[in-house]
Amino acid sequence: MLTLVRQVNLYQAIQELNKEKDHAITKLCALAGVARSAYYKWLKWKPSSMELEIHALAKEIKLRYDKRKGILGYRQMRTQLNRKLKKKYNKKRYYRIMCALGLKAVIRRKRASYVKAAEIHVAENVMNRNFNANSPNSKWCTDVTELKYGNGRKAYWSAIIDVYDNSIVSWVLSHSNNNNLVMDTLKRAYVEASWRKLYPMNGKSPLY
Template sequence: MNRCQFVEDHQRRFGVKRLCDILGIARSSFYYWRRTAPARAARQAADERLAARIRKAHRDSDGTYGAPRVTAELRDEGGQNVNHKRVARIMRAIGLQGVRLRRRHRTTVPDVAAVKAPDLIGRDFTAEAPNTKYVGDITCLSV
């Protein structure tokens, strides 16, 4: 429940001005929210209709298509022209996502027969004086 809905529900008992002051919202914002309620309801209904079309296109692809391909499918079948951002938003809302096929990049292949480097400092990294122990670290940093 948002704050404007709370004001709408309790306005008869406490008044719009008092509730808006307590909740920290402008009265004009409440009245704008109330005035635009039919448009929001219409958009939600349109999104639900579009969600059904998205589910069908996603199901027809065996769950592999993501938002760009689903958008292309919806455009190919005709009807309402949709934006890929809207399709992505609705897919996120209904919990659908495409399959990501990514090849794993293996940077190092260890030689099992190679001799391991000895631990010359015995995992003791404290030094009594400067320049007596040197330790290095080879870390693979993503570029």
């Protein structure tokens, strides 16, 4: 029955092209992959009431599919058309007809959802691009560098330097670039720089 739906569509296309474009039936049948005798048999064919019903439903499915730009699957198609036609066709019928017509639902990509970030406190720009220091530990700078090695592997090197003499106060190497990497570098800086006298800058932390 469902093969019939597919064949009827081919025969109708052949018939329309023959009438509108005056293409030869023999060539059209060859292109469609159907026997010429089968086409002429279809012209004399008198469908049963069940065949007419299925073919009518197939037309409705194709129209609705095109109207909704291919986003309907057989379940949604069944819900919408059963309501419109006031029928109780089961989902298997819709599934088989859509398969016979080569209709598949277009999967729409889910829009990326995001939550607007809350406003955060922006620290005062105390340094103001002045990278000169008159004493140790009055200004520190930090950065994380990505290192590539091996077969596409990555490591991250986090370091804190003293602007006064560009010496490395502390550093940490990790395979993850996250807050823990930064905090571990900071903690180590305080421990390893304990031999220095920490000079506060206007009563504020020397870290910027």
